[in-house]
Amino acid sequence: MTAEKNPILFGRTAGLSEKVNNFCPGCLHGIAQRLVAESIDRLGLIGQTVGITPVGCAVIAYEFYSCDMVQAAHGRAPAVATGLKRARPENTIFTYQGDGDLASIGMAETIHAATRGENITVIFINNAIYGMTGGQLAPTSLPGQITQTSPYGRDVKVAGNPIRVCELLSSLDGVALAQRVTVNSPSNVRKAGKAIRKAFEYQNEGLGFTIVEILTTCPTNWGLAPNKALGWLEDNLIPYYPLGVYKDIKAGE
């Protein structure tokens, strides 16, 4: 009986296009992207969602979603999302940005969109390094982390300290949801999917700015095999960027 109901336990979601993604083997970007696509599919929003892709590894992500997509200038995805949401408030708008895009060149747009309480969802991919450009130091690189532009490790006296984006944005009144998740294990993938769905639901209820920060790996630029990169994420990234809900205006209900 059950076999007749739905023989497929897991398959490609309708939120993704048929294209093979451009990410390196073992890059967790693909999981994050799948979770976003699954969320808009499960919430029945494919026809009314517009996504905004950043500059970075996900720059051609408009090829991989089956919803409408816009490609923004470097870091300006929240500004483009603001315009889209104000012009088409009935649509669900999300941005998909990496740490170089959101936390470096786009920090002003991010903070001001958040403090204005723009009713958009930001999916923030934090892998502590610039991926597409070849592994340079990002604002989120850890102290002592070796990158192309910090070959002796990040010296905080010279390069400053990393930015914890969720903690920073959680202090702003316009933010409805700020949550940090990761996708390094099947259970964490499920939790991340729930967080993304919650962010979209908050947006559709008109509660304000929602951000879900996803800690991911960059096996290529970390110089680690995909399975070793998961261990590095767990040992180094999660202690510095603790997982959890930093702001949830409905948490008391």
Add this chain to the structure above:
Amino acid sequence: MAKVTVSIEYCKGCGLCVQFCDQEIMQLNTEVITQKGYHPAHCVDQESCNACLNCAMMCPDVAITIER
């Protein structure tokens, strides 16, 4: 028992499904080379699959389909 299919069009041979399979029935198939030049993953023992979906959850390329 469930049927695990890995699309060699999507699979990039990263091996995360191999690492997270509790039944240890996922392996990289070194006899096959995909169009992109990777050894794709495959299920070596369909009978032992308990449909936990761990491999599909961890597949960055959404290459895995699991059927009853």
